[in-house]
Amino acid sequence: MKVTTLTINGELVSASPGATVLEAARENGIRIPTLCALEGLSTVGACRLCLVEVKGSPRLQPACVTAADEGMEVSTDTDRLRRYRSMILELLFAERNHVCPVCVANGHCELQDRARQAGMDHVRLPYQHPDLPVDITHARFGVDHNRCILCTRCIRVCDELEGAHTWDLAGRGTNARVITDLNQPWGDAVSCTSCGKCAEACPTGAIFKQGSTVGEMEHRSDRIRFISAARARKEWSP
Amino acid sequence: MTKKGRILTIDPVTRLEGHAKITLHLDDDGQVADARFHVTEFRGFEKFCEGRPLWEMPGITGRICGICPVSHLLASAKAGDDILAVAIPPAADKLRRLMNLGQIIQSHALSFFHLSAPDLLLGMDSDPAKRNVFGLMAAEPKIARDGIRLRQFGQEVIEALGGKKIHPSWAVPGGVRAPLSEESRERLKARLPEALRIAEEALELFRKISGRFSEEADALGNFPSLFLGLVTRDGGWEHYDGVLRVMDAEGAIIADQVDPREYRTLIAEAVEPWSYLKFPYYRKHGYPDGAYRVGPLARLNLCERMPTPLAEEARREFRRTAGDKPVTSSFFYHYARLVEIIASVETAATLLDDPDLLSSHVRAEAGINRTSGVGVSEAPRGTLFHDYQVDEHGLILKVNLIIATGQNNLAMNRTVLQAARHYIRNRKIPEGFLNRIEAGVRAFDPCLSCSTHAFGQMPLQVVLFGPEGETLDERTRE
Numbered sequence: 129m130k131v132t133t134l135t136i137n138g139e140l141v142s143a144s145p146g147a148t149v150l151e152a153a154r155e156n157g158i159r160i161p162t163l164c165a166l167e168g169l170s171t172v173g174a175c176r177l178c179l180v181e182v183k184g185s186p187r188l189q190p191a192c193v194t195a196a197d198e199g200m201e202v203s204t205d206t207d208r209l210r211r212y213r214s215m216i217l218e219l220l221f222a223e224r225n226h227v228c229p230v231c232v233a234n235g236h237c238e239l240q241d242r243a244r245q246a247g248m249d250h251v252r253l254p255y256q257h258p259d260l261p262v263d264i265t266h267a268r269f270g271v272d273h274n275r276c277i278l279c280t281r282c283i284r285v286c287d288e289l290e291g292a293h294t295w296d297l298a299g300r301g302t303n304a305r306v307i308t309d310l311n312q313p314w315g316d317a318v319s320c321t322s323c324g325k326c327a328e329a330c331p332t333g334a335i336f337k338q339g340s341t342v343g344e345m346e347h348r349s350d351r352i353r354f355i356s357a358a359r360a361r362k363e364w365s366p
Numbered sequence: 367m368t369k370k371g372r373i374l375t376i377d378p379v380t381r382l383e384g385h386a387k388i389t390l391h392l393d394d395d396g397q398v399a400d401a402r403f404h405v406t407e408f409r410g411f412e413k414f415c416e417g418r419p420l421w422e423m424p425g426i427t428g429r430i431c432g433i434c435p436v437s438h439l440l441a442s443a444k445a446g447d448d449i450l451a452v453a454i455p456p457a458a459d460k461l462r463r464l465m466n467l468g469q470i471i472q473s474h475a476l477s478f479f480h481l482s483a484p485d486l487l488l489g490m491d492s493d494p495a496k497r498n499v500f501g502l503m504a505a506e507p508k509i510a511r512d513g514i515r516l517r518q519f520g521q522e523v524i525e526a527l528g529g530k531k532i533h534p535s536w537a538v539p540g541g542v543r544a545p546l547s548e549e550s551r552e553r554l555k556a557r558l559p560e561a562l563r564i565a566e567e568a569l570e571l572f573r574k575i576s577g578r579f580s581e582e583a584d585a586l587g588n589f590p591s592l593f594l595g596l597v598t599r600d601g602g603w604e605h606y607d608g609v610l611r612v613m614d615a616e617g618a619i620i621a622d623q624v625d626p627r628e629y630r631t632l633i634a635e636a637v638e639p640w641s642y643l644k645f646p647y648y649r650k651h652g653y654p655d656g657a658y659r660v661g662p663l664a665r666l667n668l669c670e671r672m673p674t675p676l677a678e679e680a681r682r683e684f685r686r687t688a689g690d691k692p693v694t695s696s697f698f699y700h701y702a703r704l705v706e707i708i709a710s711v712e713t714a715a716t717l718l719d720d721p722d723l724l725s726s727h728v729r730a731e732a733g734i735n736r737t738s739g740v741g742v743s744e745a746p747r748g749t750l751f752h753d754y755q756v757d758e759h760g761l762i763l764k765v766n767l768i769i770a771t772g773q774n775n776l777a778m779n780r781t782v783l784q785a786a787r788h789y790i791r792n793r794k795i796p797e798g799f800l801n802r803i804e805a806g807v808r809a810f811d812p813c814l815s816c817s818t819h820a821f822g823q824m825p826l827q828v829v830l831f832g833p834e835g836e837t838l839d840e841r842t843r844e
Contacts (some may be wrong), residue, residue, distance in 0.1 A: 229425075229429060229533065230422060230425045230429060230535075261417070262417060262419060262761060264419050270419060315759075338421075339731070340421060341421050341535055341543070342422065342425030342535035343535060344543075
């Protein structure tokens, strides 16, 4: 099949057939910040952090779900994009209760990393301080909704890789929550296989291993990539 | 306060950790009718920890304070041990002890050299613009440098164990996260001789100059009170574990061998509308008669011996200043602090030779085996209690923290009143007299659950109000 040729940040690059703009950029060593995207899982375009400018389109496009087209001219790092990304990050921080210094994922958090890379030094919006619960009824894992950014990685990994579909999304807008089974305490969720893929996939401290103390929760999202790639290659098939 | 009285306000109180003000209530004759030490900051940790997993508590409560995070870290981890119902590995116990010694050294050095030495060495009446650690550097560079080096040593002990000097989240329910590395151990050992020299010289210096402060020693919080703190089972000095002991002003031991988990049998707490700090008191004597003091002065009064030779010699000399009675002047908190620095450096030296410190068995794993737990240790400023209740999964339901400074609250208020009555006799009040009232509080080294370091550069505003609220006199220190 023919490769796609497009321009990213003024440079002519080629992308694999069927690649998204995000994949095309990564294939060519161009970094676009992401949060909800995780290699090995389907893409949903939920976080909007990967927005890019496409010449001829007045609207910004999420790179993770935009196909790389022949002759496309894409910009990934403009003042406008930086402004939007900062605002998206600040909205995420303001929406729930992200307190990095005492978080189990401090130092190993993708939200924290993105904020640092974006140079975010304060939040211009009023913090919402919602009163959200922590569920540690599961024997091995816990979920703290205060730290959830609704990226839905847990939902996708549980459904697409584990095949359990324990996780899902309930509610709308600011009332949206990830839930286990039909909104039962995690410890009562009969569909959960306790595989821990959700904890590895979570970008923040929202899903963690029981007993984790400050900064101890290191997510291994590379394992998700590994499992997914091995399955795609049928490495474990007879 | 009498109806036509005046109120004099010292706000903020400088060179202590946190935010506070002092009000002096004068009657019509200009005599001090009452005096209060108000803690004006509100933190709310007991409330917002509710709903958090137990495991996060050491990390969260360590954030109460930037000076003594280790004290909260350890008390919280111990409350966690109690809820897990585990005996932590012996190496973890020793490592925690070593960190607490580092904490005592750095905090005591800060109190003595950075905060109080300007009063003691430059003089209570010296120029307020220079009566701070920078003025001390200019006038007594060697002493200032020594103080900074000693504090640095304490901080390095903390860093070597916890990975960082401030807010390490290293102690956890069940033990600690990592042992000491061989390299760190050697580095710390190399610094011991200098630390001990500085501690001994500071004690010598204090003994030499304390004669100049005989009036202050009498007027700044010299009164009978109870003393409370931890001692070892056989009555020795203790800083991390042990049993609770209470002594009266005559030196009689009125409670002993009390399991720290039973602290509620000894202590109750009162609340006053004019301060965010609670007022703990000795339950049997009621409020406010049950006022007791904690911290270095209390610990040296309570214990029968120090664990190391130089410190024991220093303790004996300290106790001789009061004959066979306990030392009751709060001014001698400074003295007791210096004795404790020597004890901490000596004890750290012994611990650093223990091969257990390098053991990798430092963390006991367990689930929630009790729904309540108490952790008690000696913070630099005194006995610290963390008392948690959790649900069956380990989510925090209730938190009670009794901090050392709170336990000294009644005594600090009495100190302010005593100092004010001694130094304020009419409408015009020299600045140095106000500084002495502040120094009375500083002797306790109160840590007002602080995140702010306030010292001599902060402005001090004193306003003398008339009976109708009119300003009679005003002094401002820039």
